[in-house]
Amino acid sequence: MSPRRLPKVLIVGAGLGGLTLAAALEQRGYEIEVFERDAAPESRDQGFVVNLETGLAALDRIGLADAVRRTGFATAGLKILNSSGKVLIEFPSHDAFSIARPTLRRLLLSAVSESSILLGARAQRYAEDDRGVTLYFDDGSSVRGDLVVACDGVRSALRRQRVGDALIYVGVTIVGGEASGDTAAAAASSKAFSEGKFMTLTPRGSCYSTPLGAMQDRIRWSVGIAAIEGEIDRQFPDRGALKEELLRRLGDCHDPVPRYLEAIAPEELNIRQVYDREPLDPGPGGRMTLLGDAAHPMTPYRGLGANLAMLDALDLADALDTAGDVNSAVAVYERKICRRGNSAQVMSRQVARAMHWDEAFMCSLRDLQLRVGGAVAGLFRNIRR
Numbered sequence: 001m002s003p004r005r006l007p008k009v010l011i012v013g014a015g016l017g018g019l020t021l022a023a024a025l026e027q028r029g030y031e032i033e034v035f036e037r038d039a040a041p042e043s044r045d046q047g048f049v050v051n052l053e054t055g056l057a058a059l060d061r062i063g064l065a066d067a068v069r070r071t072g073f074a075t076a077g078l079k080i081l082n083s084s085g086k087v088l089i090e091f092p093s094h095d096a097f098s099i100a101r102p103t104l105r106r107l108l109l110s111a112v113s114e115s116s117i118l119l120g121a122r123a124q125r126y127a128e129d130d131r132g133v134t135l136y137f138d139d140g141s142s143v144r145g146d147l148v149v150a151c152d153g154v155r156s157a158l159r160r161q162r163v164g165d166a167l168i169y170v171g172v173t174i175v176g177g178e179a180s181g182d183t184a185a186a187a188a189s190s191k192a193f194s195e196g197k198f199m200t201l202t203p204r205g206s207c208y209s210t211p212l213g214a215m216q217d218r219i220r221w222s223v224g225i226a227a228i229e230g231e232i233d234r235q236f237p238d239r240g241a242l243k244e245e246l247l248r249r250l251g252d253c254h255d256p257v258p259r260y261l262e263a264i265a266p267e268e269l270n271i272r273q274v275y276d277r278e279p280l281d282p283g284p285g286g287r288m289t290l291l292g293d294a295a296h297p298m299t300p301y302r303g304l305g306a307n308l309a310m311l312d313a314l315d316l317a318d319a320l321d322t323a324g325d326v327n328s329a330v331a332v333y334e335r336k337i338c339r340r341g342n343s344a345q346v347m348s349r350q351v352a353r354a355m356h357w358d359e360a361f362m363c364s365l366r367d368l369q370l371r372v373g374g375a376v377a378g379l380f381r382n383i384r385r
């Protein structure tokens with residue numbers, strides 16, 4: 001009997017999910033091609049730190065978990081605090097590892113052969129037929145394969161074609177910055193610092209703090225504000241005024257929150273609106289599927305997006321290995337990732353909103369429930385940030 005011909009897989013997006021899939025499939029002998037819109041791996045800011053827990057199991061299966069453990073650092077537990085620094089609830093780290101997102105991406109890039117990745121290739125649409133699928137690019141070129149996997153992130157062009165749904169603004173805008181040098185050193189002596197990792201909740205906004213390395217000498221912080229879409233950018237084109245606004249909202253919080261805000265140069269503030277989408281319905285199978293943020297974009301407030309993207313990648317590789325054909329593999333895979341991803345997505349939206357309630361009474365109720373383990377505490381359970 002002749003050996004089974006392995007399908008040729010076209011992967012759109014060289015992010016965390018797409019590269020994990022590429023590495024897993026290459027190691028199993030599949031022909032793959034990865035298409036990335038960016039002209040160079042570092043041409044876009046790759047963000048700050050990700051905490052890996054379940055994602056580590058996926059990286060273990062492509063031989064990268066030890067490199068992550070060597071390059072990253074053990075994740076501290078997360079304390080959720082009120083504005084005066086009182087601990088409302090505390091989550092252990094579950095043996096998680098943190099790693100700078102750009103470093104993780106570089107590790108993943110090194111696990112895929114260079115010749116399999118085409119940079120500067122922006123996918124636009126796909127067309128399926130009985131014999132395969134064609135992927136079209138915005139420069140008019142196209143390529144044939146047996147399966148297209150959309151790993152093109154939260155603004156996925158291929159999802160737009162398959163589902164056509166809109167991004168949903170969840171009502172939270174994040175203003176972020178970094179503390180280093182004297183500010184980070186002084187912050188380390190504060191009671192709330194907790195190895196640089198804490199989340200403070202107030203009716204005027206939240207402040208999340210996380211170290212960028214084991215030394216805790218660089219801290220990434222982000223203030224979440226309940227706001228109408230675009231409101232923060234519109235109201236504060238002058239970043240000096242935005243800094244004043246952050247201080248007005250959180251300047252009376254426990255140390256080191258005011259310290260972070262006072263030290264930041266206004267031009268270093270960055271603004272990001274938080275979006276997700278409605279959960280995806282699994283399809284009947286086909287020659288196109290979605291993975292990671294393209295399948296289940298979620299708010300960062302449960303710290304799960306990267307972990308799930310990497311788990312999806314291994315699940316798709318396993319489904320292709322075990323199902324008889326591409327169609328059935330896609331059907332099995334989508335049922336699995338929709339079950340897992342959709343509930344994470346919904347919880348992640350709920351927790352983002354509950355963290356940004358702006359009515360003092362509701363916030364007191366939430367804080368009380370967090371302290372005594374009420375229903376709201378259940379919503380916050382298993383936060384992995």
Ligand SMILES: Cc1cc2nc3c(=O)[nH]c(=O)nc-3n(C[C@H](O)[C@H](O)[C@H](O)COP(=O)(O)OP(=O)(O)OC[C@H]3O[C@@H](n4cnc5c(N)ncnc54)[C@H](O)[C@@H]3O)c2cc1C
Nearest residue numbers: 013015016017037047050051123153292293304305306307
């Ligand atoms: C600042 C920040 C911190 C985060 N922290 C955590 C954390 O602690 N834990 C966690 O689990 N998750 C975290 N996340 C979320 C996590 O990074 C994402 O969920 C994860 O990267 C999703 O992987 P992905 O492969 O689906 O998408 P991405 O990693 O976003 O990759 C998408 C790729 O597709 C490319 N692309 C887009 N459109 C096209 C196109 N048309 N054609 C070709 N290429 C295209 C993009 O350039 C990009 O390279 C964080 C995210 C951010 C931004």
